[in-house]
Amino acid sequence: MHHIDLLSLREQFNQNQILLCFNGAISRSLIEEIGNALKNYLHEDQAKPSAAMDVFGVYIELTQNIRHYAQSRGYSEIESAATVVVAKDQDNRYQVLAGNLVERADGQALCDRVTTMATMDKAELKAAYKAQLRRPRDADQHSGAGLGLLDVARKTSQPLVSKLIETGDDKAFFSLLAVI
Amino acid sequence: MTMNSLNIEGSRSTPQILCNADTGVISMRGDAYPENSFEFFHGLIDWVAQYLVETTHPLVLELYLIYMNTSSVKAMMDIFDMLEDAHRQGREVAVHWYYDPENERVVELAEEFREDLTFPFTISSVDE
Numbered sequence: 001m002h003h004i005d006l007l008s009l010r011e012q013f014n015q016n017q018i019l020l021c022f023n024g025a026i027s028r029s030l031i032e033e034i035g036n037a038l039k040n041y042l043h044e045d046q047a048k049p050s051a052a053m054d055v056f057g058v059y060i061e062l063t064q065n066i067r068h069y070a071q072s073r074g075y076s077e078i079e080s081a082a083t084v085v086v087a088k089d090q091d092n093r094y095q096v097l098a099g100n101l102v103e104r105a106d107g108q109a110l111c112d113r114v115t116t117m118a119t120m121d122k123a124e125l126k127a128a129y130k131a132q133l134r135r136p137r138d139a140d141q142h143s144g145a146g147l148g149l150l151d152v153a154r155k156t157s158q159p160l161v162s163k164l165i166e167t168g169d170d171k172a173f174f175s176l177l178a179v180i
Numbered sequence: 181m182t183m184n185s186l187n188i189e190g191s192r193s194t195p196q197i198l199c200n201a202d203t204g205v206i207s208m209r210g211d212a213y214p215e216n217s218f219e220f221f222h223g224l225i226d227w228v229a230q231y232l233v234e235t236t237h238p239l240v241l242e243l244y245l246i247y248m249n250t251s252s253v254k255a256m257m258d259i260f261d262m263l264e265d266a267h268r269q270g271r272e273v274a275v276h277w278y279y280d281p282e283n284e285r286v287v288e289l290a291e292e293f294r295e296d297l298t299f300p301f302t303i304s305s306v307d308e
Contacts, residue, residue, distance in 0.1 A: 028215045068215075
């Protein structure tokens with residue numbers, strides 16, 4: 001019989017200062033429930049209200065992006081699964097990591113956008129955010145993630161880091177790291 | 181035709197919204213991060229549009245909003261644009277946004293909206 005090594009899992013959680021983690025199909029209400037737990041954790045962790053709101057905001061945008069994307073692609077429940085981690089790094093900054101399955105080409109386009117955003121300073125990100133806000137809804141429908149990603153980039157203390165790992169069948173696992 | 185008031189109960193991810201047709205005051209309170217913001221704000225957007233067309237009274241928004249996701253920001257911008265158009269046509273409109281002084285993010289959110297608008301828009305601490 002195969003046993004999951006709970007102790008090593010626990011040690012990994014502790015080592016990486018993981019406050020919260022989720023893996024699986026994510027519903028609208030689950031996003032809210034986990035979000036609420038996150039708010040409580042941040043409160044107990046004595047995060048400043050502004051930092052807590054940034055972490056919460058990044059979590060909401062990233063998980064809602066994943067939901068919208070999976071819906072727009074008509075993914076099954078298994079394909080729609082999200083992997084989300086909120087942790088603290090060595091400098092006690094909050095990290096939000098979110099990953100999901102995407103079409104390989106979509107993932108590449110997302111990575112390209114993240115790379116472009118990494119070259120932009122806060123003023124440029126704000127200008128791009130405002131321009132995107134003014135764009136008609138339909139134009140944003142296809143890529144979806146535009147406004148949310150810019151919002152996340154504006155809340156982070158260092159550029160977003162994206163990663164794309166091919167999983168076969170023209171699909172890939174896209175993941176994003178936001179440090180607040 | 182007379183305007184009806186519109187009351188939307190709040191939830192964890194959606195603000196409480198009270199639109200009073202008699203006083204011309206809309207109040208919104210809480211967080212706004214529904215998954216489908218366009219759907220959620222639809223009723224409010226329709227109410228504002230109808231109020232601006234069917235009456236000539238002033239319209240005032242009293243906001244106690246805290247966190248808004250980007251799609252709610254977009255919906256809110258649509259409402260502010262309607263107010264801006266009405267203002268340019270001589271209508272009396274105003275927004276008063278109240279924030280908890282502990283959380284400066286709310287001020288930044290409100291200020292970013294205000295940058296693009298010319299009608300009276302105040303941002304003040306709930307303590308004041």
